[in-house]
Amino acid sequence: DVKVTQSSRYLVKRTGEKVFLECVQDMDHENMFWYRQDPGLGLRLIYFSYDVKMKEKGDIPEGYSVSREKKERFSLILESASTNQTSMYLCASKKFTGTGEDIQYFGAGTRLSVL
Amino acid sequence: AQTVTQSQPEMSVQEAETVTLSCTYDTSESDYYLFWYKQPPSRQMILVIRQEAYKQQNATENRFSVNFQKAAKSFSLKISDSQLGDAAMYFCAYRSAGIIFGKGTRLHILP
Numbered sequence: 001d002v003k004v005t006q007s008s009r010y011l012v013k014r015t016g017e018k019v020f021l022e023c024v025q026d027m028d029h030e031n032m033f034w035y036r037q038d039p040g041l042g043l044r045l046i047y048f049s050y051d052v053k054m055k056e057k058g059d060i061p062e063g064y065s066v067s068r069e070k071k072e073r074f075s076l077i078l079e080s081a082s083t084n085q086t087s088m089y090l091c092a093s094k095k096f097t098g099t100g101e102d103i104q105y106f107g108a109g110t111r112l113s114v115l
Numbered sequence: 116a117q118t119v120t121q122s123q124p125e126m127s128v129q130e131a132e133t134v135t136l137s138c139t140y141d142t143s144e145s146d147y148y149l150f151w152y153k154q155p156p157s158r159q160m161i162l163v164i165r166q167e168a169y170k171q172q173n174a175t176e177n178r179f180s181v182n183f184q185k186a187a188k189s190f191s192l193k194i195s196d197s198q199l200g201d202a203a204m205y206f207c208a209y210r211s212a213g214i215i216f217g218k219g220t221r222l223h224i225l226p
Binding site: 033035040041042043044045090092103104105106107108109 | 150152159160161162165206214216217218219
């Protein structure tokens with residue numbers, strides 16, 4: 001089974017802190033994604049990565065950055081956390097097949113509260 | 116731009132009954148994929164079923180099936196013989212170059 005692991009289930013941070021959310025997958029997937037989930041807004045894509053050291057902005061990248069130094073790890077960084085970044089963050093990965101086949105596997109999520 | 120609309124924020128169904136969750140989408144592309152994901156209280160997203168746009172046959176996975184109407188851009192999920200474990204948030208998703216999710220439908224199963 002594919003396993004996508006997010007390092008923390010719950011995090012509480014203060015405004016202005018630098019926050020790292022880590023995601024690791026064990027299936028050698030090329031593509032990895034970071035979403036945030038808010039009530040009434042569904043899932044929104046923050047950033048994604050097609051391969052090591054590659055990153056692309058999603059729909060709401062402002063206030064976030066990412067790092068993909070190794071294939072299995074995709075980190076989401078909040079440079080200076082703000083209260084409007086309080087949310088559930090979901091990481092996902094998928095294998096690049098070239099056929100368009102697309103199944104994303106999700107981690108369990110990290111609930112971040114910024115005080 | 117592509118959009119995905121789930122018009123039912125919440126639904127309830129009696130255990131063992133059948134329920135249909137609706138999803139419509141808007142796109143000008145002809146080649147894409149559609150998915151239904153389930154998110155139980157554990158918060159983990161689980162793939163329920165997927166449909167390739169070029170296939171006319173509706174996808175089926177055990178008690179879950181879809182009604183894919185490409186011309187109408189409709190992709191509804193039918194859950195037969197509903198079970199208590201089906202209670203969750205259900206997200207419809209569209210994928211072409213990127214993936215877009217609907218806002219979700221919360222499904223309650225009544226014992």
